C-alpha cells in the first residue's frame with residue numbers, strides 16, 4: 257500500500273475535483289441503469305396493454321434519461337482527463353525537482369535512461385489507468401451490484417444465470433492475472449534497458465562506426481527490442497483470451513435467460529418485460545466487467561510504475577542544505593579559499609579519492625592543480641561546488657565552511673568551466689547568457705573576446721545569433737571550450753574554476769587566453785586544473801597531486817627544481833631542460 261501513497265496523496269490534494277468527477281460518472285451509471293427498467297415498463301404497461309399515452313410518457317422519460325446520461329457522461333470524462341493530466345503535470349514537476357537535488361552518485365544509482373523512462377512512460381502509464389479508473393473501473397462494481405439487485409427484484413430465479421457467468425469470468429481473469437503479473441512487472445525494466453541501449457548507441461555512434469562495431473552494437477539494441485516484444489507478445493497471448501471469453505459468455509448468458517424466461521412467462525410467473533429487463537441488466541453487468549477486464553492488464557503495470565516513481569521521490573539526496581546553520585560569508589577574510597585536511601571518497605568506493613588535502617589561496621591569486629589522469633583533480637572542483645559531501649576536513653570560503661552555506665548561494669560565488677564543455681541547444685548568445693541572464697550586449701562581447709571566442713563567432717553568418725545544436729555538436733572541442741569559458745566569465749564570481757578547460761586549445765590561443773584572463777580575474781580566486789604544464793607555468797601556487805595526495809606545493813621553478821613527480825610530468829611534456837634535469841639528480 258505504501259507504493260500507492262503517491263497516488264492517494266494526489267487524490268487527497270485534489271479531492272473536490274475527484275468528488276465532482278466520481279459523482280458525475282456515478283450519475284451517468286444511474287441513467288444507464290434506468291433504461292432497462294424503462295424498457296420493461298414500456299413493454300408491460302405500454303405495448304402489451306396497448307396504452308399509447310404510457311408509451312409516449314415512458315418514451316419521453318427514456319429520451320430525457322439518455323440526454324442527462326450523455327451530458328453528465330461527457331462532463332465526467334472531461335474531468336477524469338483533467339485529473340489524469342494534473343497527475344502527470346504535478347508528478348513530473350515533483351520528479352524533476354527531486355532529480356535536480358540529487359548528486360551524480362544518486363542519479364547513477366538509478367541511471368539516466370531509467371530516470372527518463374520514469375518521467376515519461378511511467379507517468380503516462382499511471383495517467384492512462386487513472387483515466388480508466390474513473391471512466392470504467394469506478395462505475396463497474398456499482399453497475400454490477402445494482403444490476404444484479406434490480407434483476408433480482410424482477411426475477412430471483414433468472415438472476416442466477418448472469419451470476420454464474422460473472423463467476424466464470426472472474427475465474428478466467430484471476431488465472432490470466434496470476435500468469436501474467438510477473439511479465440507485466442518486467443515491462444518497464446525492459447523499457448529502461450531499451451532506452452539505455454538506444455541512447456548509448458546514438459551518443460556513441462561515431463566511436464561505433466570508427467571501430468566498425470556497428471553490427472555488434474546493433475545486435476545488442478535489436479536484442480533489447482526483441483526481448484521487449486517477446487515479453488509483450490507473451491502478455492498479449494494471455495490477454496487474447498479475455499475479450500472472446502467475455503463476449504461469448506455475454507451471448508451465452510442470453511440463451512438460458514430467454515429459455516427460462518419464456519417458460520416463466522408461459523406459466524404467468526413473470527411478464528415479458530421482465531425478460532428484457534434481466535437481459536438488459538445482464539448485458540450491463542457483463543459489459544462493465546469486460547471494460548474493467550480490458551484495463552486489468554494496465555493496473556499491475558501502473559502499480560509497478562508507481563513503485564518506480566516512489567523509489568525516486570524517497571531518495572535522500574547525498575548533499576542537503578542545513579538551513580539552521582546558514583552563515584553569511586565575510587569577503588574581507590583571507591585566505592579566500594582553503595582546504596583543511598580534506599578527505600573524500602565516492603559513495604560505495606572502498607578507497608579515498610582525495611586524502612588529507614591541505615592548501616589555501618588568497619584573492620587575486622592563481623592556484624594550479626596538476627597531476628596524472630585519475631589523480632583526483634576534477635574531484636577537487638566537484639567537492640568545492642558541493643556536488644558531493646566530503647568525509648573529513650573542511651573547505652572554507654573566506655573563512656566560512658561551505659557546508660554552512662546554502663548550495664544555491666555557494667554556487668553563486670563560483671564560476672565553473674567543466675572538463676567537458678557542454679553547450680545547450682539555442683544560439684551562441686543564449687549559451688553565454690546562461691552565465692548571467694542580465695548581461696548587456698557589450699558584456700557578452702567582452703566575455704567572448706577575453707575567452708578568445710570572438711574571432712570564430714565573427715566568422716559565423718549570424719554572429720552571436722548562430723545556432724548551437726544539442727550538446728554543441730556543430731562546434732569544435734576548442735570552440736566549445738571557449739564558449740564555456742565566456743559563459744563562466746560573464747558570471748561575476750569570487751572564484752573561477754577552470755577544469756582542464758584549455759586542453760583543446762592550441763598553445764598560442766592558450767597563452768593569449770591566459771594573458772587576457774589575468775586582468776579580468778585580478779579580484780577573484782582562480783583555480784586552474786590542468787595536465788599541460790605550459791598552461792600553469794605562471795600560477796602563483798601549484799599543487800601536484802598523485803593518487804589523491806598532495807605530493808608537492810610551490811611555484812613552477814620551485815617544483816621543477818625539487819619535485820620528482822612534477823619533474824616527471826614536465827619531462828613527459830618536454831618542459832624540462834637539460835640544466836634543470838641536472839638539478840634533479
Ligand SMILES: Nc1ncnc2c1ncn2[C@@H]1O[C@H](COP(=O)(O)OP(=O)(O)OP(=O)(O)O)[C@@H](O)[C@H]1O
Nearest residue numbers: 360361602605609628629630631632633634635636
Ligand atoms: N562519480 C564517481 N564515482 C566513483 N568514482 C569516481 C567518480 N568520478 C571519478 N571517480 C574516480 O575518482 C578518481 C579521480 O577522478 P578525477 O576525475 O577527479 O580524476 P582527474 O585527476 O580529474 O583525472 P583526468 O585528468 O583524467 O580527468 C578516479 O579514479 C575515478 O575513477
